[in-house]
Amino acid sequence: MARALINVPKQAKRGDVIEIKTLVSHPMETGYRRDSMGKAIPRDIINRFVCTYNGVEVFRADLFPAIAANPFLSFHTVATESGEIKLSWTGDDGNTQTETVNITVV
Amino acid sequence: MTEHLTTRRQFIVVTGGLIAAAGIPERGDAQSIGGNAARNEAAVARLEAAVRELVGESPVKAGRIKLDIPLLVENGNAVPLAVTVDSPMTEADHVKTIHIFNEKNPQPNVANFHLGPRAGRAHVTSRMRLADTQKVIAIAQFSDGSFWSDSVDVVVTLAACLED
Amino acid sequence: MTIALVRTLRVPGFVCLCVAALAATAQLTATMAAEIPAAERRSGYDMMSRETRAMQDDDTSNPAMFSVLEGETLWSTKAGEANRSCADCHGDAQQSMKGVAARYPAYDASRRRPLNLEQRVNVCRTERQKATAFPPESKDLLAITSFIARQSRGMPITITTDRMIEFAETGRILFHRRQGQLNLSCSQCHDDNWGRSLAGSTIPQGHPTGYPIYRLEWQSVGSLQRRLRNCLVGMRAEPYENGSPEHVALELYMMWRARGLKMDAPGVRP
Numbered sequence: 001m002a003r004a005l006i007n008v009p010k011q012a013k014r015g016d017v018i019e020i021k022t023l024v025s026h027p028m029e030t031g032y033r034r035d036s037m038g039k040a041i042p043r044d045i046i047n048r049f050v051c052t053y054n055g056v057e058v059f060r061a062d063l064f065p066a067i068a069a070n071p072f073l074s075f076h077t078v079a080t081e082s083g084e085i086k087l088s089w090t091g092d093d094g095n096t097q098t099e100t101v102n103i104t105v106v
Numbered sequence: 107m108t109e110h111l112t113t114r115r116q117f118i119v120v121t122g123g124l125i126a127a128a129g130i131p132e133r134g135d136a137q138s139i140g141g142n143a144a145r146n147e148a149a150v151a152r153l154e155a156a157v158r159e160l161v162g163e164s165p166v167k168a169g170r171i172k173l174d175i176p177l178l179v180e181n182g183n184a185v186p187l188a189v190t191v192d193s194p195m196t197e198a199d200h201v202k203t204i205h206i207f208n209e210k211n212p213q214p215n216v217a218n219f220h221l222g223p224r225a226g227r228a229h230v231t232s233r234m235r236l237a238d239t240q241k242v243i244a245i246a247q248f249s250d251g252s253f254w255s256d257s258v259d260v261v262v263t264l265a266a267c268l269e270d
Numbered sequence: 271m272t273i274a275l276v277r278t279l280r281v282p283g284f285v286c287l288c289v290a291a292l293a294a295t296a297q298l299t300a301t302m303a304a305e306i307p308a309a310e311r312r313s314g315y316d317m318m319s320r321e322t323r324a325m326q327d328d329d330t331s332n333p334a335m336f337s338v339l340e341g342e343t344l345w346s347t348k349a350g351e352a353n354r355s356c357a358d359c360h361g362d363a364q365q366s367m368k369g370v371a372a373r374y375p376a377y378d379a380s381r382r383r384p385l386n387l388e389q390r391v392n393v394c395r396t397e398r399q400k401a402t403a404f405p406p407e408s409k410d411l412l413a414i415t416s417f418i419a420r421q422s423r424g425m426p427i428t429i430t431t432d433r434m435i436e437f438a439e440t441g442r443i444l445f446h447r448r449q450g451q452l453n454l455s456c457s458q459c460h461d462d463n464w465g466r467s468l469a470g471s472t473i474p475q476g477h478p479t480g481y482p483i484y485r486l487e488w489q490s491v492g493s494l495q496r497r498l499r500n501c502l503v504g505m506r507a508e509p510y511e512n513g514s515p516e517h518v519a520l521e522l523y524m525m526w527r528a529r530g531l532k533m534d535a536p537g538v539r540p
Contacts, residue, residue: 003336003339003340005329005330005335005336005339006330007330017226017227018226021328021330021331022330023330023331023332023333023335025333025336027489030212030235032212053224056224058222058224058225059219059220059221059224059225060219060220061217061218061219061220061230061232062215062217062218062220063217064213064215064216064217065211065212065213065235066208066211066213066215066216066217066234066235066236067216067217067232067233067234067235068183068184068185068232068233068234068235068489069183069184069333069489069490070333070336070489071232071233072231072232072233072331073230073231073232074230074231074232074331075219075221075225075229075230076225076226076227076228076229077224077225077226078224078225078226080224176319176321178470180318180319180321180322180471180486180540181486181487181540183486183487183489184325184486184489186321186324186325233325261470263469263470263471264469264470265471265487265540267500267501267503267504267505268487268500268503268504269487269488269499269500269503
């Protein structure tokens with residue numbers, strides 16, 4: 001779907017609260033704009049973002065057209081154990097893009 | 107004050123009163139920023155309906171959540187916003203969701219963030235679009251079922267040099 | 271003053287040029303007094319809000335970085351009949367492209383005129399890679415120029431007008447010329463009224479330190495030329511053609527006017 005920039009610490013101490021920052025390349029077409037011929041440009045946005053940590057959902061966001069293009073999201077999670085943090089973006093077309101980062105928790 | 111809300115009008119008055127009573131002035135005082143006095147009725151109705159869908163008959167108190175958004179935006183296409191909630195984020199006492207609403211965009215919803223005890227800290231940032239000068243509202247729902255809110259009046263102007 | 275003299279003189283073309291060129295050197299020096307003094311020179315980055323600066327500072331939150339990443343991929347992608355990538359000749363961009371964007375537009379000896387970075391990339395593309403030129407403002411061209419400009423981040427603009435004095439002088443004239451329905455010159459806003467407000471926006475000094483930029487108004491990345499077209503349209507003046515001599519002359523003058531300021535590409539601007 002799109003390029004994503006993700007910032008997750010590679011390593012953390014157990015119990016630390018870490019910040020995860022994400023940026024995904026997407027126009028977030030609102031559906032309210034018109035082209036030069038006056039025709040409405042159909043809505044096409046990322047409407048859902050999910051973050052799972054070793055399979056458990058730790059953060060979820062429902063996004064609406066009011067979210068700016070190239071959506072940026074930052075949130076926190078507790079570093080509980082080493083493993084995989086998965087970040088998924090789902091578009092209006094139903095397609096989901098998932099990126100995986102590994103984290104080591106000591 | 108924990109009034110049960112019945113009519114639409116009462117909702118606005120009570121919320122406004124609560125914000126004042128709690129001693130938390132609405133940041134970006136409405137009267138001093140021109141244009142807010144004549145708020146679009148339809149937009150307010152849409153906003154209220156969206157908030158009501160979230161909170162039902164429960165009261166919404168001002169406080170505990172802080173909405174950080176510039177008072178005068180450089181460009182309405184990308185307005186940074188941050189929400190922070192004062193909460194220990196334990197299993198017993200945490201923020202479940204944060205809903206962001208706006209007043210004058212075509213739709214009242216901006217984003218809903220679903221947190222929980224795994225979050226560690228209730229602090230989320232993003233960037234939103236603002237079509238016009240308007241109020242942005244953040245409502246946090248806690249694990250005990252209570253709702254707390256914050257709102258900011260944001261001024262939006264057009265860029266000086268446009269594409270066409 | 272010198273240019274007015276040339277116009278009324280009605281002398282053969284080459285004499286005009288000589289007069290202009292001779293006077294130009296003096297002119298460019300003489301108008302240094304009208305320039306923003308070096309101590310007061312500030313880039314658009316310094317003059318924008320804390321939030322927009324934060325958006326630029328963090329590579330994870332700067333949407334222009336997508337363009338840089340695409341450029342990085344293109345840099346190593348073989349192209350054209352020659353089946354060559356930029357890397358094949360230029361190696362590691364972090365070394366070879368360091369400081370390049372900070373000294374462009376630069377003189378091209380074979381063409382005997384300055385080329386800006388976009389034109390230089392397309393010269394390589396057509397002559398070395400034997401591929402078709404990237405169209406103006408195309409995603410690929412912006413990606414390559416973003417990637418190259420990124421390699422100059424933090425470096426001071428070190429433009430020279432060596433062998434390009436007439437072009438710089440033309441740029442200076444264009445910058446100071448009143449034009450369009452509003453009869454405004456670039457200089458009136460960006461030399462005389464920078465720092466003041468124009469309809470809620472702060473007027474910057476107009477230095478091209480961050481290009482290509484992610485402009486919030488566009489919600490996408492664009493070149494200096496695109497931004498200048500916005501200015502001209504905003505002034506209700508006729509925009510210059512893509513790649514026109516006016517654009518390059520203006521860009522050269524603007525970079526010279528910004529000398530010493532640090533590059534901060536790829537920038538975010540309102």
